[in-house]
Amino acid sequence: MNKEEGARAMSTVMGPEWVKEQQAIADRMNELYEMDERSDDPDHPMHGLFTGLHQEVLIYEKWKKQFGLEV
Numbered sequence: 001m002n003k004e005e006g007a008r009a010m011s012t013v014m015g016p017e018w019v020k021e022q023q024a025i026a027d028r029m030n031e032l033y034e035m036d037e038r039s040d041d042p043d044h045p046m047h048g049l050f051t052g053l054h055q056e057v058l059i060y061e062k063w064k065k066q067f068g069l070e071v
Contacts, residue, residue, distance in 0.1 A: 032056070
């Protein structure tokens with residue numbers, strides 16, 4: 001595939017729906033980052049990192065289910 005074909009293929013893949021999906025993912029990641037208070041606390045061990053956010057959600061959901069918590 002040459003450069004022109006690659007550009008055409010990429011523009012087909014990255015249409016408006018793809019952009020909306022990617023924006024929704026980014027918004028969710030930012031929401032999780034804020035919920036974990038990583039942006040507020042520079043001493044947070046994961047400050048500046050998005051790593052492990054999914055795991056944090058899984059732990060939260062487990063505790064929520066186990067203790068019937070509503071936040």
